[in-house]
Amino acid sequence: MKSISRNYLYNLSYQILTLLTPLITAPYISRTLGVNGIGEYSFSYSIVAYFVLLAGFGIPSYAQREIAYNQDDPYGQSRIFWEVISLQIIFVTLSLIGYYTLGKVWGVDSQIYWVQALNIVAIFFDVSWFFQGLEEFGKIVFRNFLVRIANIALLFLLVKTPNDLILYTFIMAGMNVVSGLLICLFLKNYIRRVPISEIHPFHNISTVLQLFLPQIAIQVYVILDKTMLGFWADTYTENGYYEQADKIVKMCLSVTTSLGTVMLPRIAFTFAQGSIEKVREYMMKSYRFIFSLSIPMCFGLIVTASNFVPWFFGPGYEPVAKLIAIESTVIITIGLSNVTGIQFMVPTKRQNELTFSVVAGAIFNFVINLFLIPAFMSTGVAIATALTELVVTTVQFWLVRDFFSIKEIFKQCRTYLAGSIVMILGVSFLAKTLSPSILHTLILIIAGGLMYIACLLLMKDDMLCLAIGKVKRKFSH
Template sequence: MVIATLAFGIFFGLVSDYQIYYLAQAISLIAVIFDISWFFMGIENFAVTVLRNFIIKILTLVSIFTLVKSKADLTIYILILSLSLLIGNLTLFPSLHKYIGRPRFHDLRIAKHFKPALILFVPQIATQIYVVLNKTMLGSMVSVQASGYFDQSDKIIKMVLAVVTATGTVMLPHVANAFANGHLDKAKEYLYTSFSFITMSSIPMMLGLMAITVKFVPLFFTNKFHGVIPIMMIEALIIILIAWSNAIGMQYLLPTNQTKAYTISVILGAVVNLIANIPLIFFWGTVGAAISTILSELSVTLYQLVSIRHQVSYSKLFDDTYKYLLSGLIMFCIVFSLDRILPNGWFSIIFEVSIGFLTYLALILLFKVKMLTQAKRFLKK
């Protein structure tokens, strides 16, 4: 973080545009230093982080609605987001006293952990490159407005993904524990169950978002953001791809000490994104950036699937996937048709989402997917 902050300081001294916004966002760098949520995830105490996140998100939302009144308040908006990260991270420290005491610095073995930490650090950097690259290249090759359109679409997609990939945070310590105790078969069973659950939940979210995009974008972003519609409809495809790569990478490769395969997959994604961005953005602008994002995520997922080909059964991994996909496509047709007929308004959106949910649920019940049987067994316990 010291190196990153110094690099940011050099960058800040070289640019002349948007300096006040960069400065407001710099608080996020400080916030990262105090991020210890990984500790509570590691000991499987999710209640602390969930409660903290819930309270901070509510306070952030209230602050935005009360303090941000016009586009002139952009600096205030950025400060609210940055400070919410910092305050949220600091609120975790009081809970630490239950688990750790005063540190004994002479007992620390930093050198021992440096190499494995560095190996985990490389994919994080690679991921950040291709996450940020699209917006940066759009800003320089097309316009700042185009970059803004893509960013808004990306935010909604990532919000949906946060729900889908939440299982990764929960499952990682379980798989790591099973692997550490020599229970590799148990670790694989965790992967099969998690992969099926993620597929079951991500397909309706992906297709549902695509179905309501035309009505949702003008309502949520106003009529000035019609340019977001085609981007979001295309980019929604990454929901299933990232969901799958999260299950394989975060929930299996990393906890079973296969960091190399995970690292190569995300570096491959960054390279594909960089190469594809140049011609696709040049010819099709924001739509090209969305297609490039799909190609990069597809390369990550495919590489990870190939890397575990001798360890898992594809038939078990993709068990019932065709049932989820068929249910999702039928749901999409119904919701998309309703979206064309019903008038614009939040009531119509809520109605469409409700119909979509009930349709999908009815269909997977009709198809008797195995995940529902597991869910019933879990609830009984």
């Protein structure tokens, strides 16, 4: 049995690199391409994203779960692998045909849309789901590390002016293809030959479809808002504002959602063994962990956004600070819905409830965007996103009330809420005396982190004390 803490650290190390990548490249790219260029990239990607979704067709979630169920059966893993690859070939091909047809009917004449098609091709080569199901996260992190470093280097070396938008798009999409090719190199030590007569790619297609439906709904309110904003606005500028704000918020969010990738195969395996109480124990620990990170990150973004946006993105991006403050609440709500939906509903075969929750969110998001975007543009999108994630999380909690005590879940957050309130009061007072600069933003972040940790130590938080104890034991050895 793989170590959850080790796998989380593997995933966290990659998420830290994911955090560092935009921190390194965003100031350069935002100034090089400009807010309009960033907005055009955001809008074009929002179009191809629907076809990327079709190419995936819910297959990765299904495959990861099935591999996890068969961790002790190498031959079964190989059979599942070939069935999934067969499905990926079919759906990637259909997606490419659909995207090309739309482009011709729409009369697309900009190269950026055709370059974005590489994101669809990348789905075929990405077999991360196989290693996630086996809880072999070290290989995925190693692959991702190489790709991220190469991505950063290419952006600085090749993207020089606003006219390099197509080249920027090619690098971003092309590295996704390279990423998939690299992970395939590890397969030869795991995959066995399986007779074609035993490969039945469509035998679980109804389950795959059930997992695909929530992804459609999620994409509707994750991507559709950018598409709607692009159609309503006169220029790509509003998309540029929202893209940058969304990038910062999702960057922080990735630290918490990385736990879901680790816990899904573990909970799936535990559920398959019939250990229901152990599943419940894992879940309560996950909720507590999410609260411990998401609440201070949300509060921290709210209070520091106006300090770091001016120097980080440069002139012309001032409205981004307000958008970050509005959207930052999704760090908490998505963190919680990731635990409930991805860590619990998917591995315990309650995907229909997951579908219901995200469909409710998608409908709500579409309707509220119809009112908010024309009136408030990018601000309206940020408000709609925050409210939508709250709706999704609330619906999911209502659906799992038979398995979890909602009161018990929220008892996990009391310590972290108290510490975060102290932190935001202290940092708000300090921020009044500091002007926007790299040094002053670092001061605010460090001061806020120290205040939060000090509060948890004073309240003798069990999880923090346990983490400190583990670190002490490591050093003592």
